[in-house]
Amino acid sequence: MNARLLASLALLASGCVNTVAEAGTSGPATQSAAEADATATPVATNIESATMPSVALAAAPHVTSMHEVVLDRDGKSALTLDVTGGVRLWTSFDADAVPWVLPVEEPLWMSLAATESGFLAAFIDTTGGAHVARIEVTKDGARWVTAFDLPPIDPMFEVHVLGGGTRILALGVDHRVRLWDAHGKVLAELDEHGVIPWQLRVGQDAKGKTHAAVVQFAPVRMQRLEVSDDSLALVGEPQTLAIDQSPNRNDIGMSSDGRYATAMQKPLPKKGRFEIEVVDLRDGTRRMLVAESDTRFRPRVHPLADEIIAETGSGRALRLPLDAAVPWEPGSDRTLLTPVVAEAVSYDGSDEFSLMHTTTSGGVHAIAWGDALRVQSIDGQSRKVVQRSSLAAHAVGLSPTGTTVAWGTADEIILESVDGTGEVRRLAAMGGTPRLLAFAGDDHLVTMNDKGKVQLREIDTDTVLDTVSMPVVWGIERTGWRPDDTGGSVVLASSRPSEPLQVLTVEAGKLGSLQTVNPSERTAWPEGGKPRGRESSDWMASLGHELGALQLRPVEVVGTAPTATGEHSVVVQKHRSEWTSSDVHLTMIDTERNARVWVRKAQGLHDTSWSRDGQRFAYVDRAGGHVCDGATGESILDQRWAPRVSPPNDAP
């Protein structure tokens, strides 16, 4: 006997008998558990207690592209989802907003409401399990507190946190509709014989009142669902809706005030014409709106209280006033209807890709797509954009004690404090693609671009003190930096295999002489990478490492990055079988013990750097910039984003 059945039996035992409608009738059937029994056994597990799991939340942007957004009912906060399944809570949409990272991955469904002390959020995982949590936000930070979970034994289609966050409306895969309080207690359920809700529609009117409807299939029909504090009731007659696709949440809509159902059809895929039937859920009155899109894409339909917003995928949306809808009898010839002339509004970022990912609530329209979260008023007049540019760094350097990292991009050099002070400085670009970035002491930076041009720069004044061009033949294979007490040495390996290593010394505030390394002495400069044609094992052995002992097989070693003292080295490895992949493993080895210490993974590695004291290690790859503890490999800073580049915002 499953948990749900036990719970239902508990309802029965407590005198709360589910109303089973008479066959063929469709009258209202209120099913309030709470009326009869305030202590009914809740279905949800882990009912809130003092021991409910909680965790302090950190604030950080998404680590990759966003593609879903869910607004709260007032349109003032949002949950966003990225393509790797990460979820963030946005408590504001200001340009400098940084969202909270939630301990949720890959939800199929998200819902959010603001509460007196923060937020209540609900999620459905990929197996249908529901997870509800309070998120308490104070000036000191944010905390996730699990409110209750519903196991996948009782899988859910939808969970909606209602306005105020005190009630949750849920639709199970078993087609039962349930109303929970914020602690997981079942207040009411709708479980009528033969009533098979497949979807819900939930809206909120201007006064904050919740409106809901159930959608049934075969035939598609919508019926009002009255939701009060502790009861659910079907109201009125189900209204059939004609659509030309499988039932979905775009073509079948409900106005935010719960008065109308909308059913969209787009009869000709290559034409812009679309038709929206507007059905009064109270009396079944039908009207029709016909409009012409400026694209062939299926419009994204947002039914509001007095108008329908239809986004076309061109960045425009048609505002279709309900008043323009004409009376309509099912079966009439739709082709005789003339498209209405509609006002258009522009929504930034609304294109064919983001179209089915946009949402409206509380008078705002939102898109979370790529790196940008765009929240605009329905009329498109006021806009807020939170957008971050990727940190496209190709070179990295760590200061001698690792407290500052320098990211080298094609456009600038960014100096960032690693110790959390948030201090960021920008220096002028070095010109071309960066290939080397190194601290010569605390006060100077050495840079090299893809043409081999080396510059010595004073950090305080951002002044170039000296420039030398190193010879590059067929391009640059590898660069390296070896610091010493007076400055250090730049190492350059050209792409032509026979070309010897070049070394340029830096000392006393100027660039020194250029030297060519004799091939027989090349192993003395492991910063220059592996000589062509040498097997990993030979090369590693020449550096004093034995691959077998290090358990580095079956991977190919493609480079090393030794510390200044040579006591430790990061070995860059690539799986032989992954020749098409740019993924590599970075393994830090203790060269004295000939033992591995830690391993990290990088995607499309560009550059690495050690702090001179060997305490910190940094690298840049396709995913951004990273600084980690040299002894443990633990992350200290993972920076996917460049310091903010924000478009101007117009406060609504």
Next chain:
Amino acid sequence: MHGRTWAGSVVGLLLVAGAVGGAQAHDYSASRDLGVLSPTHARSGAVGIPTDAPHVGHRGGTVVLDEHGLLVAERNAAAVIRADRDGAPVASLDFSGALGELVTDGGALAFVADRAGNRLVRLDTSDSGRLQEDTSVTVAEPYGLGLSPNGATIYVTSVADHRLVAIDTKTMKEAWSVELRAEPRGLAVSADGTRATVGFLSSGALAEVFLDTQGETVRWHALDPRDHVKVEMEFDDWSDEKVPVATISEARSRFSVPTDQGRRHARNVFSVAYVGHGQVVAPHQVATPQMKRVPSRGMQDSYGGGPEEVPPIDHRLAVVSPREAGQAKIQVSELQHVHQPRAMAYDAKRDRLYVAGYGDDDIVGISDVSLPSAYSAWRMHRRMDTGPSACGADGMVVDGGTLWVHCELSRKLIRVRPDQLKLDDKPWHTESAVSVGPELAASKRPESVERGAELFRRGESNQISDSGTMACASCHPEGRQDGLSWRLGGAILQTPMLAGRVGGTEPYKWGGMDPTLNASFKHTIERLGGSSLSRSQRDDLAAYVQWLPTATRPTVASAAAVKRGKGLFEGTLECSNCHSGEAMADGNQYPFDAWGLEETDTPSLQGLAHTAPYYHDGSAVDLWALVTDKGSVHEMADFSELTSAQAHDLVAYLETL
């Protein structure tokens, strides 16, 4: 926009590494959001052998190691065998029928799940030359076993009751139990004894039971991927024609249609294990039962409906890492060349996990399994034996530098010396590192059943399916069902339970179009794209599925409710008019308004409690949904007059079938 082709080019979201048709699969990519909430353990980078290795008895298996040697659960011989370190039998203890797992603490404490006998049996293994029963306790169809670190409690999964049961090992009394969900199998207990994780055949979730709450707190970790398989026709420059291309794309927006098409589901978690840093590993298969339909090469229908080039099933390993707030981070990697991964062994001293394919007998060794840098260090790719010498790896255990592999089908132990094999070794190089022991016990099954069992599990066989992607056991593990509904031609059809349902219940298939089992197998293999089996091979398959035991009924909670429900079933509702006889099926077909089927064959109701979802299309998620008329079939019976109490009685009865 975000996706990759099956040919392996990476565009965006890539949950797993290693493309279909590629070489080894071994990559533990940083698949999901790394975020800021990092795992609370050392999976973030430090290398080193984990110091929190699980205890010997943290999970059971068909082969375990104690102080005297090896103990083997010979399921087909219905016996527990003591074997020496040459893999030869030393002693035997007979049982009445099927067995589940064995477990030992490495010393004198050993238990076996007497699955057919509904008992957990404590064994007396003190004598290295003799095995005997010590005592036992009733557990409904026990399967998975795991001991607490101190050996005071044994945890057992009950297949029949869908529960995890805790039993005091000294008194052999049940301490507590918790309901989980249908088809629980293997379990593992964490090194600190605070958690037990359970895998399931027909669910994409793992249950993490917090033992200190006596099962009151259970966290479920979803293994189903959010991304989906998207099939599109694209112009191919080489062939100068449009070809179907499948990509793995991010899940559709909730505003898009259709939502089920391309959804992927994790299934068949036969075993779970703890490795270092409190992490759980769970090999499983991922099925895509409903792809966009692309009929091809004259096939009327195919499993999943997608193009031939797109396998509807692949195999993966999930690594579940605990983190704060009871949540978990899950990383997955494809397990290529391991068909139906089922057996596992963890070499804690090397942080290496071995995973074996029940369907193809291949084994991979994954080094640094507790680290983000985990990689396939080793693979044993033998020529797959068929017929009587086939293995069917269902258990493994590490014994110092030796890996013991137990073969369910041949009832032998294979000794493997992993250090003598490299990842790149060809199949014929493996023989020197492998020695096969003698048969441990004679099977109690007829020869035809043995042959059929081998065919049923056989993966990587073009005879069975296109490119050998699917085996019969992929969707019917143990002859049961995966809990999914598959696109087949124009219909969506639920995977039926075979065990206990195919003897004398002709015709077969949901539409009743196959008059005999032999014809039904021929039809199924056509759908699978296999090159076909001979008639005698199909007869062997028929012998096997007819031999499969009927699923055990759950323990009855209320005999009175069952009696009342039976009254409704046979009386008012007239269900027994069609669901009649021993198999509860009349062999007739009825013209229900069932999408994709002209007529629906009356299915057997044997083992109904274990076969959710219900109806031909799986439209009723559970029996309650069925009896409240929330499925897609409305003409079968008139449930509208049932009171809620009667509906509960009816469900109680149906669960006893």
